[in-house]
Amino acid sequence: MNRILILFAHPKFEQSRANKALVKMVENKEGVTFHDLYERYPDFNIDIISEKKLLTDHDVxxxxxxxxxxxxxxLMKQWMDVVLEFGWAYGANGNALQSKKCLNVITTGGTRAVYCSEGSNNYSVNEFLRPFEQTARLCNMEYLPPFTVMGTHNMSDEELEDYTLKYEQLLYELQQSLSFDKIKNCEFLNDTPQLNKVTSK
Ligand SMILES: Cc1cc2nc3c(=O)[nH]c(=O)nc-3n(C[C@H](O)[C@H](O)[C@H](O)COP(=O)(O)O)c2cc1C
Incomplete structure (x- = not known):
């Protein structure tokens, strides 16, 4: 079973609605380590050795x-800046993360419709995520498409519940033998058949 590490960063988690629902499902899940960066490092003083050990101990x-x-x-950017060191994560002999799977799970206020060249945000989510994709690639990780929860401002409780169940299914698939080759080219992991069949209705 693949071991999953969730690095979570929300500066105002006490005011969260969407991520609170997602995180509630994740907590205490077997084989999944939930790591809340703002809770652990409110002063931004990241323990690099401990973060590297966490990374080493997980597959996804x-x-x-x-x-x-x-x-x-x-704080997520700070984590990248200080943990992904030259000679460890990338560069000469920097192969500590080699072959690990890596992906973004994001919530957005904007709907999927506004994230395109004709929409008000002009670019797709995957275009905005290019620095994460390339960071993963430079670190020799296998980058997977993101799982996205979009349009949170006007999302019903029922829709949010659906996303939470899909996230749960995604974690299960990532732990098992999700066929990564098949999903690499889809826009979002949400679109994979394995997750599309999950719904609260
Ligand atoms: C400082 C700030 C910046 C934000 N920037 C964006 C943005 O660039 N694009 C977007 O779609 N939503 C943006 N949002 C909306 C948040 O992404 C949205 O409120 C959040 O994902 C909802 O999750 P939560 O209920 O867990 O807080 C922003 C919100 C804040 C507070």
Missing amino acids: IIWHYPFYWYSCPP
């Missing part, structure tokens, strides 16, 4: 956060 790395100004909240 998830960056989970609400989309803030078309990117991640600052």
Whole structure:
């Protein structure tokens, strides 16, 4: 069974609705380590050795956060800046993360419809996520499409419940033998047949 590490960053988790629902499902799940960066490092003083050990101990790395100004909240960026060191994560002999799977799980206020060249945000989510994709690639990880929960502002409780069940199914698939080759080219992991059949109705 693949071991999953969820690196979670939400600067205002006490005010969260969408991520609270997703995180509630994740907590205490066997084989899944939930790591809340803002809870652990409120002063931004990241313990690099401990973070590296966590990474080493897992097979699938998830960056989970609400989309803030078309990117991640600052502590997630800080985590990347200080943990993914040259000579360890990338560069000469930097192969500690080699072959691990890596993906983003994000919630966005904007709907899927506004994230395209004709929409008000002009670019797709995957275009905004290019720095994460390339970071994963530079670190020799296998980058997977994101799992997205979009349009959170006007989302009903029922829709949110559906996304939560889909996220749960995704974790299960990632733990088992999800055929990564088949899903690599889909826009979002949400679109894979394995997740499409999951619904609360
Ligand atoms: C500072 C800030 C920046 C944000 N930037 C974006 C953005 O660039 N794109 C977007 O779709 N939503 C943006 N949002 C909306 C959040 O992504 C949305 O409220 C969040 O994903 C909902 O999850 P939550 O209920 O767990 O907070 C932003 C919100 C805040 C507070």
